[in-house]
Amino acid sequence: MKTMPIDIQVRVPFKVLRGRSKKPEKIQVRVPLAGEIKLIESLDQAPIALRARTVEGPRSDEYERRVIEVDGKEVLVRPIMRSSWEKIRARIADARAMLADGFHHSLKVQTPLHIGWGNDVFDVLPLDTRAVIEDHTDSAMKLARDTLDRVFAIEDTLFLRSAPPAFDLYPPTKTGGDRGRFNVSDQVDLAPGYQSNGFAFMLDRVDDAVAFAKRHGLNDIPPEFSSFRIDRPDLLTSGETLANAYMGVRTIEFELQEALADLSAAGLEQLGRLLTQRERMVEEHGGDAVWAIIDELDDAVANRFYTPALPPRIFDRIAKVTDMTKDALTMSRDLPPRPVIEFGDDPELANLGM
Incomplete structure (x- = not known):
């Protein structure tokens, strides 16, 4: 599958001591990431699987899933939307704005790591940082890469691999x-x-x-x-x-x-x-x-x-x-069957010769 490069910034949570303060402070620092997203040339290669719209009105929403093939397997994707843009589809021209500066805003994913982490965002660690207590660069960048791996550009629209609504x-x-x-x-x-x-x-x-x-x-x-x-x-x-x-x-x-x-x-x-x-x-x-x-x-x-x-x-x-x-x-329709425990899997039963 073809890909297209995209340079983004990821908000990385830090816990630091600043200046003379004895109290740790939670901040976020923008870290650049050179990534790529998958490219599908035509919507004809992504037929509609589901489309629904709630009743007309201020809370009306549209839900859409299309089907694409990834590594020989059919998967569902949905248009990437942003509530502050009145849920319009994200265009490729807006990709950097959509993906940059925090995935939890644009791709609607969030880890417990980011919840309540504060609103202070810096381009680099503040100059008065005297100690870094927590540095979550690795986990934040992994989240970013995992998220990009789910993004597809189909014609001029961004889609995200997703479960059904x-x-x-x-x-x-x-x-x-x-x-x-x-x-x-x-x-x-x-x-x-x-x-x-x-x-x-x-x-x-x-x-x-x-x-x-x-x-x-x-x-x-x-x-x-x-x-x-x-x-x-x-x-x-x-x-x-x-x-x-x-x-x-x-x-x-x-x-x-x-x-x-x-x-x-x-x-x-x-x-x-x-x-x-x-x-x-x-x-x-x-x-x-x-x-x-x-x-x-x-x-x-x-x-x-x-x-x-x-x-x-x-x-x-x-x-x-x-x-x-x-x-x-x-x-739940996809609940797996309860695993069957063999006697040999239980050391206490095995010791009894059962």
Whole structure:
């Protein structure tokens, strides 16, 4: 496949000590990267797989997927859009503006690394920097390269490799003041670094999404569409499991933040295992780690995160989120089968001669 060069700048997070200050400061520094993106000459080589538009109005959105062939395999791509540009398609002439100065703004991907890192952006480390405590150049540049690897220029439009769009069901807030949200999300695939914000169901599964929402007391009114077209339903098969497992673990991690100081050593270890399995799941794009997460969640609820003093309101929300996560995963179309454990794989059983 042909490629085109593109020089961009990447925002790299640093934690530094500046001047006489004793308090570390989080900043970002622009670092140049000479990259390239893949080039496809004609939209004829990227036929439409799905196109849908929500009802006309100020919140009207269009969702589009096209199919291209990469290394002999069909993959979906979506136009790169930017909300501040009224969601117009990005043209090649705007590529540097779209890709430069922070991927989380232009390509809609963000890593936990960048969240809350501050708004101060420099071209070089400030002259008054006397110590660098954290330097995330390697991880930021890897994210940039991984993102560029998903970008395609088709005719004069930029596209991004992506999972299908999906219904995104948000749980209520901690205060319980609403029933959550029932949205359409254009990004549920977590690659690279995307954080799912809701439980996901592909757009051809509105009845399943509504049933899930009703069971768990969520907003069960789906968005209305003014147009809806699916040409390749066989490609609407991926993304649900990753998004739903990630959503569950992320929400439980958030719920436990205010109780971290109260967690027992065993509870902290359990939370650590959940986070480790989540990262393994993302790296392996599913796999056995999904079932390890389900089993760990069951154990966490059964044993109250091994912390009898865990506040009831926090535990009740964790139990509810766990129930929702398991239900969403059970309904996920791409949930892998539970792995079968052979006796030889378990050293304790093997030692018993079984």
